[in-house]
Amino acid sequence: MQTDDSGRPTVRITYEGPTEELESRLRRGGTPLDGDGVDITYRLQNALDADNPKGVFAIADRVTGEYVLELNADAETVFSVIETVADGDEKNGHYRLVIETDDGSELAVYEKSTLLVYDHGGDLLRERSLIPSGVEI
Incomplete structure (x- = not known):
């Protein structure tokens, strides 16, 4: 995780595969997906108290529920990331997600305020998630 020029926490994902399919997934009906058009989640594969959980x-x-990238x-x-965003009240609880190629070309940039975390059984971990106040889940 990094911060951008404004100090906003920024998550950068560097995609090293062929970009044509990913670029297609980053669009719906020929229009690029915007921040409101994507959901960001994290699902644990093992117990949270395991050594080095992943x-x-x-x-x-x-809209479609299809995975764009995993x-x-x-x-x-x-x-x-979640702790930095939650503790950084000067940026309103938002973070930036950047998907880029290995040569540094940006494929997508999203401004987000939500990151839902699920345990290995599929249950939402509210205390570990980034959920803006006033949002019902």
Whole structure:
């Protein structure tokens, strides 16, 4: 995790595969998905109290439910992002998610305020998630 020029926490995902299919998934009906058009989640693959818990970080099309991108991630890294955003009240609880190619070309940039975390059984971990106040889940 990094911060951008404004100090906003920024998660950068570097995609190293062929970009044509990913670029297609980042669109719906030829229009790029915007921040309101995607949901960001993290699902643990093992118990939270396991040694070095890991999980799957996922970006999904909010309308169709289709996964745009999934990648393995350490829980410590994801929880670090959530804690930084939750503790950084000067940026309104938002973070930026950047998907880029290995040569640094940006494929998508999303401004987000929600990151839902699920345990290995599929139950929402509210205390570990980033959920804006006033949002009902």
